[in-house]
Amino acid sequence: MNLVAHLNRRYRFAAAHRLHVDALTPARNRAIYGKCNNPFGHGHNYVAQVTLSGPVDAATGMVTNLGDLDAFAQREMLDLFDHANLNTLECFRDLVPTTENLCIELWRIFAQYPHAKLERIRVEETGNNAFDYFGDGARIQHEE
Amino acid sequence: MILLTRKADFSAAHFYWNDAWTEAENQRVFGKCANRQGHGHNYTLEVTVEGAVDPVSGFVVDLKQLKDIMEHEVVSVYDHRHLNHEVPEFAATVPTTENIAIAIWRRLDGKIPGAKLHRVRVYEMPDLFADFYGEGA
Numbered sequence: 001m002n003l004v005a006h007l008n009r010r011y012r013f014a015a016a017h018r019l020h021v022d023a024l025t026p027a028r029n030r031a032i033y034g035k036c037n038n039p040f041g042h043g044h045n046y047v048a049q050v051t052l053s054g055p056v057d058a059a060t061g062m063v064t065n066l067g068d069l070d071a072f073a074q075r076e077m078l079d080l081f082d083h084a085n086l087n088t089l090e091c092f093r094d095l096v097p098t099t100e101n102l103c104i105e106l107w108r109i110f111a112q113y114p115h116a117k118l119e120r121i122r123v124e125e126t127g128n129n130a131f132d133y134f135g136d137g138a139r140i141q142h143e144e
Numbered sequence: 145m146i147l148l149t150r151k152a153d154f155s156a157a158h159f160y161w162n163d164a165w166t167e168a169e170n171q172r173v174f175g176k177c178a179n180r181q182g183h184g185h186n187y188t189l190e191v192t193v194e195g196a197v198d199p200v201s202g203f204v205v206d207l208k209q210l211k212d213i214m215e216h217e218v219v220s221v222y223d224h225r226h227l228n229h230e231v232p233e234f235a236a237t238v239p240t241t242e243n244i245a246i247a248i249w250r251r252l253d254g255k256i257p258g259a260k261l262h263r264v265r266v267y268e269m270p271d272l273f274a275d276f277y278g279e280g281a
Contacts, residue, residue: 005242006275051275056246059162060173061238066272067175 002055006119007063009050011073013082016043017097020087041085046099047124048077048106052116064115076109099125103133111135147262148204149192152214154223157182158239161228182226188267189218189248195259205259217251241268245276253278 018041019033029037036042050073054063080089086097091105106121124130159182160174170178177183191214195204225231227239233247245266253261267273 003246003276003279004281005245006277007242008273008275010271056240056242059164061160061240061243063242063274065173 002058004053005056005063006051006053007069007116009052009066009069009073011048011050011078012045013048013078014043014045015081015084015086016041017086017092018042019096019098021096041087044125046081046102047122049120049122049124050106050110050118051120051122052110052113053119054116064113068115069113072113073110076112077106099123099129099131100133103131107133107135145194146197146204147192147194148207148210148259149190150207150210150214152189152191152211152219153186154189154219155184155186156222156225156227157184158227158234159183160238160240162238163236182228185268187222187244188273189214190263190265190267191248191252191261192263192265193256193259194262198258205256210256210259213252213255217255218248221251241266241272241274242276245274249276249278 017036018038019036020029020039021032024032050069052063052069056063086092086102089097092101095101103121103123106123107118110118110121118135121133122130159180160177161170161180162173165173191210193205193210197204221231227234227244231239231247233250234243237243237247245264248266249261249264252264261278264276265273
C-alpha cells in the first residue's frame with residue numbers, strides 16, 4: 001500500500017509591483033492601497049511555498065522527484081516572476097497584483113504539474129504577511 | 145479541540161539508493177543523493193497532537209512528557225546516526241523526507257497519552273519538508 005504524504009517546497013523570487021486599479025479614481029486608489037499605490041512601484045522578496053500530495057512511490061520513496069519539481073518551478077514560475085515587474089506580466093494586465101491574486105496565479109501554474117496533486121499555495125510577501133490558497137471552493141482542512 | 149506542536153532537532157546522514165536498480169538508474173533518479181558514502185542534514189521534527197484541554201491542568205498533553213516520548217522514540221534513535229545503516233526501518237526503505245515522516249508517525253502513534261497524533265512534519269532543510277497525517281489520510 002502506498003501511503004499519501006505531503007511535500008512542501010519553498011521558492012524565492014524578487015519582484016516589483018504597484019497596487020492600482022484603473023477603474024478607480026486616483027484618490028480612491030490612494031485611499032485603498034496607501035503607499036502600495038506609489039506610481040513608481042516597489043518590490044518584495046517573495047517566498048512561494050508549494051504543497052503537493054500523492055502516494056509515496058515504493059521504489060523511490062518520493063511523492064515526486066524534486067528535480068522534476070524544481071525544473072518545473074524554474075521554467076513555469078521563476079523564469080517569469082523573478083526580477084520582473086508583476087504589473088507588466090500578461091496575467092496581471094487587467095488584474096491588480098496583490099499577493100492574494102499572486103497566490104491564485106501560482107495555483108493555476110502548479111495545478112498543471114503532472115506528477116502530484118496540488119494542495120496549497122502559500123505566498124509570503126514579507127516576513128509578516130503570508131497568504132494561502134487551496135484552490136477553488138476549498139477550505140482549510142488539515143492546517144494549524 | 146486544540147492542536148499542539150512540539151519541535152525537536154536531530155542530525156543524521158543518509159543516501160538514496162534502490163538495490164533493485166542499476167547504478168546508472170540510481171544516479172539518474174537520485175542524482176547527488178545517490179552518493180553511497182552518504183551526506184547529512186540538520187532535520188527538524190514537528191509533532192502536532194490534537195486533544196481537548198484538560199479542565200484541571202489546562203493542558204492538551206503534558207509537554208514534558210511529549211518531549212520525553214519524542215526523545216525516547218525518535219531523537220535517541222536518529223540523532224547522529226546514519227539512517228540507512230543504523231535505523232532498522234530504512235534498511236530496505238529509501239530514507240526520503242516523506243518516508244522519514246511516515247516512519248516517525250509509526251514510532252509515535254498510540255504512544256502519547258491523552259492526545260491523538262495529528263501531523264508529523266519533517267524538515268530536511270528550511271525550504272523542503274514533508275507532512276504525514278496518518279495511514280488513512
